Structure formats: C-alpha cells, structure tokens
Amino acid sequence: AKSNEPQAAPPVVHYYMNNVTNSRTPVENSETVLILTPLARFYQEYWDNLLKLSYPHDLISLGFIIPKTKEGNLAYTALQTQVTKTQSGPKSKRFASVTILRQDTENPLQSQLESERHKMENQKARRAAMAKARNSLLFTTLGPTTSWVLWMDADIIETQPTLIQDLAAYDVPIIAPNCFQRYYNEEEKRNDIREYDYNNWIDSPTAKELAAKMGKDDILLEGYAEMPTYRSLMAKMYDKSGDPGAKVKLDGVGGATLLVKAEVHRDGAMFPPFAFYHLIETEGFAKMANRLNWESFGLPNYLVYHYNE
Amino acid sequence: AKSNEPQAAPPVVHYYMNNVTNSRTPVENSETVLILTPLARFYQEYWDNLLKLSYPHDLISLGFIIPKTKEGNLAYTALQTQVTKTQSGPKSKRFASVTILRQDTENPLQSQLESERHKMENQKARRAAMAKARNSLLFTTLGPTTSWVLWMDADIIETQPTLIQDLAAYDVPIIAPNCFQRYYNEEEKRNDIREYDYNNWIDSPTAKELAAKMGKDDILLEGYAEMPTYRSLMAKMYDKSGDPGAKVKLDGVGGATLLVKAEVHRDGAMFPPFAFYHLIETEGFAKMANRLNWESFGLPNYLVYHYNE
C-alpha cells in the first residue's frame, strides 16, 4: 500500500465465549474444529484419511508441530506438498487454515524406531518432550472461535469419515476411540486386527498403591511387564459383537485420537511434561482435566487404526 | 465476492519457532509483546498509562477478558470506547491488534469490593476463578509470533513508559516489578507510597512445613495474619536508597505486572485453578514454571503502582 493512502484501523475483535458452543450437532451449529498433530513422520495414508473426513472442511483448521531432526525435515517437505495440493484443489476439500510449527528444541531420542521409543527407560524423557510439543502446538493455535480440538497422531491412518460427528455426538468433555492396528495373522493366515494404544485406562488399586510409594518425580507407565498396574485397559475391552456405541469412563487417555471440548483446554488443561500425580503427557492431561472437573470417556468398540511399522 | 470469481486459497502459515526470539533488546529485534489483562473494572488511568508505553505499539497486541457481571458490562463499554478512540487515532499510538473476550462463567463472588475479595475464606474460589480467566485469555490469544507476554492487571495505573524494555533487559524467563500503592499519609500529612502486592515471595521453611501438613486440596495464602508463613516478601524488600536494578530470585509471583517469555507458557506453564504444591493461580504458575525448569525473578526497587480504592 502507498504510504499516503488512508490505512485501515488495526483489527479489534470481540468474542462472547457464550457463543462458542459445543453441541451434539456441531455441523448444524457451524462449530469449528482444530485438528492438532505432532508429526515426526509423514504417512500419505494419514493425509488421505484426513481428506476423507466428512465434517465440513471449511470448519476445520489444521495445526502441526514437527521436530527439528533430519526425519522432521523429510516429514515437513512431504506435508507441505500435500497441503499445497489440497489448499489449491477443489474448494470443498480445502481446510479453513493450516499452521505448521517447527520445534526449536532438540529431540531427546536419536532414534524414532518403535523399539527405541518404547523402551521403558526412554519413556520419561520422550513423553516429557512429546508433552512440551503438544503444549506448544495447543497454546499457539487455539483461537477464540475454536469449539473442539481433535488430537490426531500422524500415524493414525484409518478412521470413519464421520469420526468428528460420531465422537461429538456423545457430548462429553473428552472422548477417545479405541486405537487398534491391522496386521497379518501368520497363524491363521489372514488379515486381522490387534490392540495398539494402552494409554486409555481405568485406574486400579494396584496402580494407586504403586503411585503412593513412588518418589515425587517418578511416573507410572502403562503396557510394561516390569510394572504391572492391573489397570483396566480400554484396548482389552474391545468386543466385536458388543454394543458398537458402548462408552466407558476413563482415568487416563492417549493422544492418538482424542476429541476435547475447547473449554477444557481453555480452563488450563494441558499435557504435563512433569510427574503430575505420577502421570505424564496425555495420561497426566486426563488427570489435570479431572482436577478441573472435566471427565474423560472412551469408546471400546469404536476403532481407529494406527500404522503398522 | 461473486461465486464465480477465483477464490484465494485459504491461509497456510509456517512458523519457525527458532525465529521467535526473546532478547535483551526486543525493540531492535522487532519482538512482539502480548499484553494480557483480566478486567473487572475499567480505570482511565490504566489506559492512559498503557498509551504512554514507549515500546512500539505496532509490536504490541492487547488481550482482555471481562467477567459476565453488571460491573463487567460497564467495564466492557468503557474499554470499547477507549479502544475505538485509540485504534482510529494517531498511527503511532495504535496497537497491532486488540482481542476482547467476555467470560462465560459466573463470578463466584457477588461483590468486587476489596474487603470482600481479600477475606481468607473467599480466596480459594476467587483465585481459582481468576486462574481460569487467565488461562482462557492465554490459551485463546497466544499466537505463533508472540515473543513476550506481559500480564498487567486493570488496576495498575502507573509504570515507567519503558516498562517492557526495562524488564526484558534482564533477559530472564519470568520477572515481576514491585507492586506498590500511592496514598495520603495522614500521620505525616504528605503523599506517600506503601506496599500492595504480597504474591511475590521467596519460600520459607515455615511455609514448607505448613504445606507438608495440609490436606491435598488445601492452599497456602500470603498476607494473612491467621496463617503466618514467614516467607520473604518482595514487598518488604523495597529499599529507596538501594540499587535500583537489584534482582532477587522468587518462588511465588503475582500477576499484577509480570513479564513472561512466551516459550515458558508454550511449554505448558499455566495458572493452576487447583492446589498445585498447595499453591494456586499466579503463585502456582511460578511453581509450575519451576517444574518446567524456568526461573522467576523480582525487582524489589523497581516500582509499579496499583490503584487505591
């Protein structure tokens, strides 16, 4: 603009938080959804699945945070290519906006191999780093008009196209589908499915006793034989012939796929990168939300699928 | 726009968190500052003081959250009038952007009178509500390019015009000036100053012992004779003839005036609305930041002034 042109006054925006609703029928109410993905590796299947979501894309904003690693650079380039393609493609597929953050902290683990990631001694540092990445992404992208936040890991490659509507219809503060994985069952010589994510659980007396005896910075981890917690794992509750709409109350949640009412985060619920009631990251998030009087739920028979490395 | 016009692709934004710096010389580096104010009452002196800040206004964004009360409505109208005036006035005084949020929760206290606010039995509910208001404001307005967050209460009516530069020059994660109040000293028949904010303190063995004996949801409060903590209060450290640049390490901070590097918040540091190590709100924030390895500091001899009701 020329310097002698009258300049528009800078933006002043007023928001009535009352008008930012969360309802069972978010599409009808034009509620906006922010999909947040920490992304270390890019899978085309993840992006294709995202594009198939039937929630109106003009009500969806995307946010990514990518680590400052060689692998992160590759993921960044691949993501950019797809974003550019989608955002200049058919209007009905375009998302309202896309924000891509590059992390400024080093990754505490050299290797992203599943075997390395899941080693128990590596878990605390890794999950603290993940928690900080999630917080950075959340604090930076949550806006005044966001109604829902859908956390979706970059290796979730298959969901129902109606995922958002299906989860929102339960009208609860925090809700997680059951995260499974497709694989080839060598014994039975056929394609099969198996449980993947153990972070969705109901607490147990054993876990509480373990926690009570721990040092203040120690954390409980789920899914390790060395530390049996006897928590009830949602992964184990899947019942093929059960009620597809079954819903259970959870004490810990995973972030692989998780729908959260934005007001839960706005009240202050974040992902503790430190031991919070001996819990960390997404499991600590469920506990923190609970301290803010928000409840978490899970859908044992509603599946989403994790990539099989 | 006509429906057959080619439509611009929706925004895709890329941010390198590395490039969002915090330095001793933020003006030279064009670092953006987000000034956040929970506002229940509007004081013209607060606004006039804000306008006098010499930090370039085009690098400053403002964010307000206003309660859903009669008093809040009045404050909202008064604020709007001033915002409109400033944002359509001389360019050098205009702020980069202004966001005004109206809270959707009821105020737990009926009366905003100082005597009511400061009653000990009212403190926990009141400070939990304040913490949630601060979190809502923070989560909603912090953007990807924000370098600094300046928390400034609506009843801070006098600071140095160089406040931001002065505090940033210390190059520490969290820093609080000393919050005083002007009053008429009846005894000495002259205008005088006295301490106001007791939330900036260094921890004490007594406070730690008190905390150790408390129920898990109980909180320690500062400035109440019923509960002497023997913490070292920054308010009491003011020394008129001391080093004006003196800096002390703090364990608890107030939010009346507080400069925070945005990365501290991005890591997840928020204002706990629940007992966090028996601390709540801004004092809990300092503790949480500490758990995230960020330190808090105070300037005993650098004063800002609170309104005298």
Ligand SMILES: Nc1nc2c(ncn2[C@@H]2O[C@H](COP(=O)(O)OP(=O)(O)O)[C@@H](O)[C@H]2O)c(=O)[nH]1
């Ligand atoms: N920003 C960021 N994302 C990461 C990092 N490590 C993993 N991720 C992503 O975070 C999500 C969860 O990590 P993942 O390794 O799949 O966890 P797992 O499935 O529980 O083993 C995935 O979307 C990863 O791509 C990291 O260091 N930074």
Ligand SMILES: Nc1nc2c(ncn2[C@@H]2O[C@H](COP(=O)(O)OP(=O)(O)O)[C@@H](O)[C@H]2O)c(=O)[nH]1
């Ligand atoms: N949004 C919001 N702001 C509030 C509320 N109560 C007080 N405030 C503001 O929060 C700040 C701190 O509150 P104040 O009552 O001054 O605290 P005190 O000085 O410690 O007694 C001031 O800027 C108030 O205007 C509330 O319920 N909601």
Ligand SMILES: [Mn+2]
């Ligand atoms: Mn994964």
Ligand SMILES: [Mn+2]
């Ligand atoms: Mn005040």
